[in-house]
Amino acid sequence: MTFREMLLINRSYRRFFQEEQISSEILTELIENIRLTPSPANLQPLKFIIINDPEMNRKLFPFLKWAAYLTNWNGPEEGERPSAYIIIMGNRNMSAHIGWDYGIALQTLQLSAVEKGFGACAIAACDKEKLRELFDIPQELEIACVLALGKPRETVVIDDAKEGNIKYWRDENQVHHVPKRPLHDLLLKEYLF
Secondary structure, three states, rough: OHHHHHHOOEEEEOEEEEOOOOOOHHHHHHHHHHHHOOOOOHHHOEEEEEEHHHHHHHHHHEEEOOOOOOOOOOOOOOOOOEEEEEEOOOOOOOOOOOOHHHHHHHHHHHHHHHOOOOEEEEEOOEHOOOOOOOOOOOOOOEEEEEEOOOOEOEEEEEEEEEEEOOEEEEEOOEEEEEEEEEEEHHHOOOOOO
């Protein structure tokens, strides 16, 4: 699979084959991949919690908010929920550039999941205090987001954004559409030969 193919597959999936488990070995490998990535000043301020235990998944799920643009949908039903999660945290006392680490970690995790045949959805809209309590997370760690993982159960397609509208939506066949801005909207200037 080429890098571009991986990018096209790497969507925010919100429905999964819940019964298809992700092994502890794969979850650990995903974190190992992050360990090898760059970090500003090589500070490596991130910490992770990996979860694939069905009971812990059940406890974590109510603290997540799914798909803000889909106002009539409260998230995946039982049987369509993620089979694993990774909580991404960072110590802001260690780095002033922790946002870079979060971005590198998320992209690395998601592409690593794609390589293994899984999909993901990064969820920053969550009850971070309830997560802190459930997993006994120290106060010095900022909870950035929860990455939901599983075998995708939905089709997600990329569309061209029309008139600047970038809100994702689902059609009558429950295909999830993600509008992307055209390339010329991204390029401010070009100095090419």
